[in-house]
Structure formats: structure tokens, C-alpha cells
Amino acid sequence: MSTETVRTEARPRVSLGWLASNEVGLVLVTAAFVAFFWNATPGFSSPFNIYALTRVLAIDAMIGFSMMVVLVTGGLNLAAGAIGVSAAMLGGWAMQVAGLPIPIAAVIAILAGALLGGANGVATVLMRVHSFVVTLATMSLFFGAMIVMTKADAFNALPASFVSLAKLRSFGSVSGLVYFTLFIGVLLWWLFHHTILGRQILTAGANPQAARLSGVPVERTIIVCHALSGALAALAGLMLSARNGAAIPSMAGQLGMDWLLPAFLAPVLGGTLLTGGTISVAGTFLGATLVTVLSNGLLQLRVGEFWVQAFLGIILLLAVGLDRLRAHLIEKRRIR
Template sequence: MTHPTPLPARPGIAWRTLIERYALVVLVVALIALFALLPASGEVFASPRNIRALIANQGVPLLIAVAAVFPLAAGYFDFSVGAVAASSSVVTGAALSHFAVPLPAAIVLGILFGTIVGTVLGLLIAYAGVNPFISTLGVATLLGGVIFAYTGGLRISSGIPTELTDIGSRDWLGVPRVIVVAGLVALVAWWILSQTVFGRRLYAVGSNARATHLLGVDVRRTQLLAFVASGTIAGIGGVLLLARNGGATSDNGMMMLFPALTAVLLSTIVIDLGRPSVPGVVVAILFIAVTVSGLTLVGTPSWVNQVFNGAALLIAVAFARLARRRSAPTPKKATA
């Protein structure tokens, strides 16, 4: 009995896949060129000062989006990442300003707080079976209330050492320090997701938890660790938020949530089609940042940015769903 020789992939399909993977990258480059050439925005948009500010401002959003990648890889939306970052910022700021904790210890406290919140969420969702939407949104609301109750709506700014604020405002060899730190964390997250057994298991759980369990993987433990990683990275983002702003505010973090979710969903339609990835998040963050900056410089009304963020989130949801359908294996036809 002879087996049929597999047909080679058609060039048209290969090109179409390549275009799909890098379409958003090309769009980002096109937008940069457009806003750099437009008379209304070109001079300011292409200036070194604006480019530096645009890049530096993406450090915290990048980490919040990367934090959301881990739960989404496991099949869950985490609506708490913004609130965790805001709370970690307040924890670190209060430790420095109100309790005179040494800087290294205060940073550890802020990150540890995020880890604890992530662990609690992971236990609730993976082991207690609580609905993830209710759990993450409830924790986000709870943290927002606690932040406001503690700060009284006031900013914590006194006693923040310059060693920390310098990370948020100064450069290393011309590169903003905040983006260097965020980039290193994102690089570690990429390595964990793409080069380790845990990362492969995480994507497998998100794709089909039951089948992964039958293969001998501890699904609940993997889901727990996804939220632990998310909380830890969001905690680092909170420390960078404090360094960037020079103080902690009563912001509940919800304004940081939606751009992060948009970036994570857009990451599923770029480079690694059908699943969230750190490189995809980087491209999506740049897409959002360049578009918002360019529209602002062109002189569009302030409400346009909100409309763009909302529309981008809806489009990201639609395309992410389409990408998952496209990447799903096609059922084989039964043969006689």
C-alpha cells in the first residue's frame, strides 16, 4: 500500500500568511511615515524630544499588557492588571513616604504585593472555580476602593528618592531608563512563554484544558502560575509607574486597563497568529502610541482618542476571534 505524496504548500497561501503576520508592523511603519510627513504634525512628531517622550511613555503600558498575556494564554481575561499596577505604586510610595522603608525593600514590597494579588486570583479561579470575569473585575474594583480610602484622593509624592524617579525620567546612553527596565522584563516574559516547558503548557491549557489534562499536565497549577506571573509583572509595572510619575495617585488603574487589553488582543493577529505573544504586544503598543500621538499633534479633539481606543478594542476582539478560527485545526474527513 502506497501513501500519497503530500502536496507542497501553495506560494499564494504562504504569502497570504506572511502578510497577515506582519500587516500591523507595516501599518505602524506607514503611520510613523505619515505623521512625520504631514505639515501639521511632522516637525514636532519627528523631533528627538517627542520620539524620546513617546518611547518613555510606553514603559508602564508595555508591562501591564505583558502581564495580561499570561492569563490570556491560559484562556482568561485578567481585568485586574491595571488596578494591581496602581496599587503596587501606592504600596511602594507609602512605604517610602509614610514608613521610611529603604528603597530596595519598598520596591520588593510593591512587587510582592502584585504577586500576592495574582496568587489569590489564581487560587480563586483555578482551585475554587470562581468565575474569572467576576474574580478579576471584583478584585480590580476592591483595590480601587482601597487605594482611594488610603490616599483620600491625595497624591503621595514626598519622600520618593531621586534614585527611583531617575529611572522614570533619565536615560542610559540616550535610551529612557524606564523603557530599558520594561524591555528587560518583557524579554524575560517572552523567554518564559516561548522557550520553556511552562510556556508551552500555558498555551496548551488555553487551547484545550481538558486535552492537556489528559496528557498529564497539572492544569490548575499552570493556571495558578499564570496569574502569579501576571500579578508579579503588574507589580513591577506599578513600581515603574511610581518612578515615572514621581509619586503615587488615587488612580484605580482602569484607564490603564483598556489600552493593555487592546494591545494583548491585537497581539493575536500579528507575528504569532492566533495566540497572544510578547512581540505582538510590543507592535500593538507602538501602534496605539503612534496613532494617539499623531492624532493629538494633528489637532484632533480630545474625544477622538477615546473613540480610537474604544474602536481599536472592538476591532481587536473581532480580529482575535477570527484569528483563533483561522488557526484552529480543520477536522479531517473520514476515509473508507
């Protein structure tokens, strides 16, 4: 065998498997829709529309993160919208009525969101029922309690410095909120891939019985994930309050229902399995990007709001089908 042949065989093979990844697919599909809307309607490419689109994207991605951290355990958080609005209303009260500094008011709101989310986790563990049932009940409980305590009044005199945070932009048309959401995404990626707690959560989500035998505190990880989900929902609520210039009880729809579709679409499209154990922070952000581009582009084409929602519902059904296919393929790989 010649020296040249040995050198050739010693060279490491470059893997191109990443080209078939879910994230790359989302980038290509999103780019195709951007190109289509860019040419189909002049309003899509305007600086104002790009600014509005990126502001919506930042909040929708944060909502997706809130659901993602519960889905990884095989659970659900239907109360994300109710928690986010309740925490944002508390933050609004702290800023407008109590006169607390913005950072302190924000911390209070985030802690309140984590507390409400943690309560969902505790109830799920103690009652030994699926979090779907628990969060379906607390969705009404949290929202109703917030309406009673605030008398459905909005806090519309928030500090100008708080409202101005949502008006920050870079490159002339990109909302500064996007960078904050990306920062939170990097922290979540680090949590799940470079900490013991993150690895325990992934293990508990993939196989709870095996995780228990390995000494993983499965119940504790469920509570932590729900608390983290509540904190992220509170962040989304604060961002929405800053964008609206007020903390409004109905800013996430009745019972927070308006958050449910983006909450599911972003992580499921991004590759987070409904059965738990697999997560993709980057995929969730890209999934939210695709949904935001589609919604914005269709509205620019003057498609009715009802048809936009119907179209997103169809996408969710397709995403669930892809989720089942991914779960099947992953299970086959584990068996091998």
C-alpha cells in the same frame, strides 16, 4: 538526471511565510503611521515628543504583558489597573514613609502585586467561574481598600534616585524605560518557549481537558498566570510612579479603568488569542507601539481626547474580529 539538477533539488527552500506574520504586519502599519505623522505635524518628530512617546510606550507595553499572560489561559484580568496602583502605593509608602531602600521597596511592591493577582487565580479556580467575574469584583475591592488604607493621599516625596530612573534616556531622545520593558519581554518569551511551565501554560490554554489528561496541573497554571499578571501590573505601576514623580491613587484612573484599553489592545493586536493557547510577546510589544504612536500622533494633530479614545475603541473591535478569524484558521489547521 544531471549532477547540477540533483544539487538544485537538494537546496533547502527558503520559507517566506514570516512575511505574512502578524508581527511583520504590525511593523509595516506602524511604520506607515509614523511616516504620516512625521510629515503631517512637526511636533511629532521633535526629540522631546519621541522621549515622551517612548516613556508612554514602555508602560503601555508592560500593561499589555500583564493582560497577555492571563489571556493565554483564556482568562481576563480586569483588575490589572487596581493591582498596579495598589502595589505602587505600597512601594511609595515603603520608600517615603518606611525609608526602605529602593530595591527592597520595589520587591515588596512586586510581591504584593503577585499576591493580589494570585488571589484572583485562587478565587477563579475555587469558585469555578470565569476570571472576568472575579476580577471585575476584585477591581473594586482592591482599589477601595487602597483608598481606605491610604486615605487617598499621594506619596509625592519619593527618593530622587527612584524618580531619576524614568528620566534616563539614550540617543538623546529614547527613554531608558523602553529597554527595561524589552528586557521583561525577553524573559517572558523565554518562559513561554523554553521552560516546562511555559509549555504547560500554553497547553492548558489551548485545551484544558486534554492538558489534564496529559498530567498538566491546569488549576496551578491558572493561579501562576494571575500571580505573574499581578507582578507585571505592579512593575507598570512602579514605572508610572517614577514617571510622575509620585505614587498617586488616581494615576490609573477610577478603579484603574484607564489601563483597560491598552491592556486589551496590545496583546490582541499582537496575536494573543482571547480563547487562549496562543501568545506573542513580540506582537504585544508591537501592538502597544502601534497604539502609542496612534494616540500620540492624533493628539499632535490636535484631535480631541474623546475622538482618540473612540478611534482606539474602533481599533479594539477590529482587533477582536481579527482574533476570531485567527482562532478559526488555527482550528482549521488543527483539524487537518
